[in-house]
Amino acid sequence: xxxxxxxxxxxxxxxxxxxxxxxxxxxxxxxxxxxxxxxxxxxxxxxxxxxxxxxxxxxxxxxxxxxxxxxxxxxxxxxxxxxxxxxxxxxxxxxxxxxxxxxxxxxxxxxxxxxxxxxxxxxxxxxxxxxxxxxxxxxxxxxxxxxxxxxxxxxxxxxxxxxxxxxxxxxxxxxxxxxxxxxxxxxxxxxxxxxxxxxxxxxxxxxxxxxxxxxxxxxxxxxxxxxxxxxxxxxxxxxxxxxxxxxxxxxxxxxxxxxxxxxxxxxxxxxxxxxxxxxxxxxxxxxxxxxxxxxxxxxxxxxxxxxxxxxxxxxxxxxxxxxxxxxxxxxxxxxxxxxxxxxxxxxxxxxxxx
Amino acid sequence: xxxxxxxxxxxxxxxxxxxxxxxxxxxxxxxxxxxxxxxxxxxxxxxxxxxxxxxxxxxxxxxxxxxxxxxxxxxxxxxxxxxxxxxxxxxxxxxxxxxxxxxxxxxxxxxxxxxxxxxxxxxxxxxxxxxxxxxxxxxxxxxxxxxxxxxxxxxxxxxxxxxxxxxxxxxxxxxxxxxxxxxxxxxxxxxxxxxxxxxxxxxxxxxxxxxxxxxxxxxxxxxxxxxxxxxxxxxxxxxxxxxxxxxxxxxxxxxxxxxxxxxxxxxxxxxxxxxxxxxxxxxxxxxxxxxxxxxxxxxxxxxxxxxxxxxxxxxxxxxxxxxxxxxxxxxxxxxxxxxxxxxxxxxxxxxxxxxxxxxxxxxxxxxxxxxxxxxxxxxxxxxxxxxxxxxxxxxxxxxxxxxxxxxxxxxxxxxxxxxxxxxxxxxxxxxxxxxxxxxxxxxxxxxxxxxxxxxxxxxxxxxxxxxxxxxxxxxxxxxxxxxxxxxxxxxxxxxxxxxxxxxxxxxxxxxxxxxxxxxxxxxxxxxxxxxxxxxxxxxxxxxxxxxxxxxxxxxxxxxxxxxxxxxxxxxxxxxxxxxxxxxxxxxxxxxxxxxxxxxxxxxxxxxxxxxxxxxxxxxxxxx
Numbered sequence: 001x002x003x004x005x006x007x008x009x010x011x012x013x014x015x016x017x018x019x020x021x022x023x024x025x026x027x028x029x030x031x032x033x034x035x036x037x038x039x040x041x042x043x044x045x046x047x048x049x050x051x052x053x054x055x056x057x058x059x060x061x062x063x064x065x066x067x068x069x070x071x072x073x074x075x076x077x078x079x080x081x082x083x084x085x086x087x088x089x090x091x092x093x094x095x096x097x098x099x100x101x102x103x104x105x106x107x108x109x110x111x112x113x114x115x116x117x118x119x120x121x122x123x124x125x126x127x128x129x130x131x132x133x134x135x136x137x138x139x140x141x142x143x144x145x146x147x148x149x150x151x152x153x154x155x156x157x158x159x160x161x162x163x164x165x166x167x168x169x170x171x172x173x174x175x176x177x178x179x180x181x182x183x184x185x186x187x188x189x190x191x192x193x194x195x196x197x198x199x200x201x202x203x204x205x206x207x208x209x210x211x212x213x214x215x216x217x218x219x220x221x222x223x224x225x226x227x228x229x230x231x232x233x234x235x236x237x238x239x240x241x242x243x244x245x246x247x248x249x250x251x252x253x254x255x256x257x258x259x260x261x262x263x264x265x266x267x268x269x270x271x272x273x274x275x276x277x278x279x280x281x282x283x284x285x286x287x288x289x290x291x292x293x294x295x296x297x298x299x300x301x302x303x304x305x306x307x308x309x310x311x312x313x314x315x316x317x318x319x320x321x322x323x324x325x326x327x328x329x330x331x332x333x334x335x336x337x338x339x340x341x342x343x344x345x346x347x348x349x350x351x352x353x354x
Numbered sequence: 355x356x357x358x359x360x361x362x363x364x365x366x367x368x369x370x371x372x373x374x375x376x377x378x379x380x381x382x383x384x385x386x387x388x389x390x391x392x393x394x395x396x397x398x399x400x401x402x403x404x405x406x407x408x409x410x411x412x413x414x415x416x417x418x419x420x421x422x423x424x425x426x427x428x429x430x431x432x433x434x435x436x437x438x439x440x441x442x443x444x445x446x447x448x449x450x451x452x453x454x455x456x457x458x459x460x461x462x463x464x465x466x467x468x469x470x471x472x473x474x475x476x477x478x479x480x481x482x483x484x485x486x487x488x489x490x491x492x493x494x495x496x497x498x499x500x501x502x503x504x505x506x507x508x509x510x511x512x513x514x515x516x517x518x519x520x521x522x523x524x525x526x527x528x529x530x531x532x533x534x535x536x537x538x539x540x541x542x543x544x545x546x547x548x549x550x551x552x553x554x555x556x557x558x559x560x561x562x563x564x565x566x567x568x569x570x571x572x573x574x575x576x577x578x579x580x581x582x583x584x585x586x587x588x589x590x591x592x593x594x595x596x597x598x599x600x601x602x603x604x605x606x607x608x609x610x611x612x613x614x615x616x617x618x619x620x621x622x623x624x625x626x627x628x629x630x631x632x633x634x635x636x637x638x639x640x641x642x643x644x645x646x647x648x649x650x651x652x653x654x655x656x657x658x659x660x661x662x663x664x665x666x667x668x669x670x671x672x673x674x675x676x677x678x679x680x681x682x683x684x685x686x687x688x689x690x691x692x693x694x695x696x697x698x699x700x701x702x703x704x705x706x707x708x709x710x711x712x713x714x715x716x717x718x719x720x721x722x723x724x725x726x727x728x729x730x731x732x733x734x735x736x737x738x739x740x741x742x743x744x745x746x747x748x749x750x751x752x753x754x755x756x757x758x759x760x761x762x763x764x765x766x767x768x769x770x771x772x773x774x775x776x777x778x779x780x781x782x783x784x785x786x787x788x789x790x791x792x793x794x795x796x797x798x799x800x801x802x803x804x805x806x807x808x809x810x811x812x813x814x815x816x817x818x819x820x821x822x823x824x825x826x827x828x829x830x831x832x833x834x835x836x837x838x839x840x841x842x843x844x845x846x847x848x849x850x851x852x853x854x855x856x857x858x859x860x861x862x863x864x865x866x867x868x869x870x871x872x873x874x875x876x877x878x879x880x881x882x883x884x885x886x887x888x889x890x891x892x893x894x895x896x897x898x899x900x901x902x903x904x905x906x907x908x909x910x911x912x913x914x915x916x917x918x919x920x921x922x923x924x925x926x927x928x929x930x931x932x933x934x935x936x937x938x939x940x941x942x943x944x945x946x947x948x949x950x951x952x953x954x955x956x957x958x959x960x961x962x963x964x965x966x967x968x969x970x971x972x973x974x975x976x977x
Contacts, residue, residue, distance in 0.1 A: 048919060101921075137919075137920060224927075233935075251927070252933070253926065253930060269825060270820040278890075284894055286925060287898060287902050288926055323840055326840055328843030329891065331891060336836040339829035
């Protein structure tokens with residue numbers, strides 16, 4: 001088992017990083033009825049951990065007994081029926097699913113499946129909570145239509161069902177949904193918090209941490225706790241006892257991106273653009289989200305760029321990121337950004353060096 | 355008035371009587387032709403009363419006049435199915451004839467039928483081909499039941515080159531009885547509903563065909579009693595194979611025909627219409643091709659007919675003109691012959707329409723002045739006018755069109771001084787030399803280009819055609835392609851493919867992509883041979899989906915199975931770490947680990963590409 005999972009806090013009391021939020025949540029569910037919740041924050045900040053702990057707080061140990069269910073739903077959409085395959089994770093009291101897996105058919109999941117689940121009241125055994133919980137992942141990736149239907153569901157079945165939504169950016173969730181939920185922002189953990197967690201894990205594992213090592217891992221982690229713990233573990237496998245100047249192995253795709261970046265700096269020509277496209281394809285095949293590629297690419301470029309170009313390059317990155325969201329095939333926009341960068345950079349080189 | 359004159363006529367074409375069927379919305383009177391593939395026999399002819407009765411409500415005679423004009427001005431050609439357009443035109447002609455015809459004697463008959471060749475000499479098909487087919491049949495008919503092998507001839511050629519006519523004529527030449535299979539009229543939905551209400555079972559056309567073939571194969575033709583003593587030889591003609599949809603149906607048809615080829619006793623001719631290669635996107639065309647090849651492999655003799663030459667078409671046309679006593683100048687005949695693209699049936703129909711037209715103008719029902727044939731010297735305009743009225747739409751293959759766009763051929767000099775009135779000045783760096791081709795939209799239309807595949811193809815290939823220095827151009831091009839992707843993605847998920855707005859968006863996107871490529875590439879690389887590649891993007895998308903599914907399946911490893919995590923988290927963080935740990939566990943050296951990881955990417959890629967090659971067929975089906 002990976003350390004990330006091994007040392008994941010199981011209850012709200014064990015939480016190290018977002019203690020205040022955890023306490024608030026605990027108060028919320030013990031004292032009164034739980035409203036709909038929307039957790040948002042950057043990845044690796046502990047949203048899911050908190051949600052799982054919260055579920056356990058509400059339903060007790062039974063929330064941890066989950067089973068994976070892969071079911072095909074037949075949905076009657078007017079003239080035809082659509083088969084939708086959906087994986088759900090459910091315990092007696094809660095169901096977890098990622099509606100955005102269905103791509104553009106997410107609307108049907110929300111309209112039919114979630115409604116179906118929300119309608120059925122759980123059997124009230126010992127006068128405990130008379131509701132069940134639906135955990136929806138990646139709400140920000142839902143299409144607009146799906147989000148609208150979600151709004152109706154939230155209103156209509158709030159008596160028997162609570163929704164816990166989880167997403168990275170709340171700005172992509174419609175206003176209507178946000179206003180119906182209690183918004184819980186989960187910040188990315190600060191570096192000293194990460195260090196604290198790493199030291200905690202180190203102690204549990206019985207490892208000797210050289211001074212400053214945990215800080216370096218935390219620094220490299222980009223304030224993602226998951227990332228920090230994962231690379232901490234890889235370091236442990238790589239070399240133990242730790243050396244204080246030990247290299248922290250980067251993710252392979254990040255290496256690849258920086259390779260692309262140096263390709264772009266070295267030569268600017270349509271031919272090179274074509275090679276870069278091939279490499280981008282490689283990344284896309286491995287399911288690295290295009291937004292993340294673009295972001296990483298930009299940050300790698302910024303490291304090497306001349307001051308006066310930075311502003312312009314950032315502008316174009318933002319421009320194409322936006323278009324990528326609106327567009328259909330990411331590669332078109334990624335490539336346009338690469339081409340634009342090459343064209344800017346080439347002009348710059350010619351201007352400076354003649 | 356028109357209707358009454360029509361009904362008084364003794365022609366049996368009275369679709370309006372079938373009132374029970376004609377409940378179509380008026381706005382789309384032409385869609386009813388559910389099988390645009392083969393507008394084979396004219397439905398209106400006097401000799402084929404059956405077919406015209408069986409196909410109710412193909413159109414109504416009382417068209418509103420606007421419809422006519424709209425069709426004549428060609429504004430609906432863009433639909434991308436020239437066949438439909440062609441058949442519409444044919445229907446139109448016969449309806450015009452129905453309107454005009456009451457006065458003139460015998461005009462109701464289409465000339466195509468009226469002047470059907472009756473002897474070998476009259477055939478416009480090339481002599482050699484006729485001779486080939488004739489001698490083949492002669493051989494079969496003489497040595498009856500002698501040789502069991504090779505009793506099938508497959509005749510292929512484009513539509514309207516006289517395949518069936520040749521067989522008919524040859525049959526009558528030998529005095530053989532022709533036993534013919536014509537695909538029955540497709541059942542339209544309303545008809546089907548009507549039939550089920552009256553309790554008639556629906557059988558698929560393919561079933562009917564297979565049954566027919568089986569019967570023929572097993573029992574031969576049982577000669578009817580009247581022929582008992584004469585015993586004429588029999589030729590089986592399979593014209594117009596049934597439509598198959600999907601692989602299963604196609605394989606059934608194929609195996610049925612193969613059986614026929616191997617074991618039939620009768621001399622059999624199977625006619626296969628070729629489509630233009632442009633229809634390669636169309637699956638039926640490919641299937642037919644495949645079918646033809648497999649039949650040949652099974653031992654069928656193959657004769658392919660070429661398009662009929664302009665000269666012999668002209669000869670036939672002028673013969674008809676002489677007999678009809680209409681005055682058509684030689685040049686006009688020439689144009690009609692050229693415009694028809696080797697399709698003699700079309701040429702004759704065009705001629706008939708052309709001869710009818712003056713009357714219509716006199717009638718005053720047409721007020722479109724756009725085609726006045728007064729000025730004969732302005733050949734170009736005439737060609738355009740005629741091809742608008744009579745010509746078949748030219749088609750291009752998708753690759754041809756892509757080649758045009760990518761090679762970006764332009765005039766070498768600035769075109770002759772533009773009059774300052776109609777041109778607005780453009781800065782030097784924005785101006786381009788004029789294109790050496792038709793408007794890109796027209797080419798797209800001819801190539802049946804759909805926006806998405808065209809854009810993908812351009813995206814895949816355009817970088818090869820930009821000269822190495824021109825980085826700015828590369829950016830221009832890719833930014834235009836990104837624009838076009840943006841246009842294509844709107845309405846995504848609405849499934850509004852049949853929406854009018856969607857159509858406009860699609861064509862706008864295609865136009866932006868093509869024009870962007872043409873405009874942006876101001877420094878094309880020196881012309882040399884490039885192979886146009888299939889977009890790698892498709893393969894990438896496929897393997898991406900595959901991978902994504904895998905990740906979705908695997909993602910419960912994170913959170914130790916008690917919760918699911920985002921796909922992106924798994925892909926960006928868990929997978930690399932797990933891979934890394936695995937590599938370490940199996941004892942690789944530090945720096946090799948990454949290489950190895952990359953290699954596994956490649957391997958998975960390669961495997962995917964192999965998969966791709968196998969499922970190539972399906973992919974084509976998708977677009």
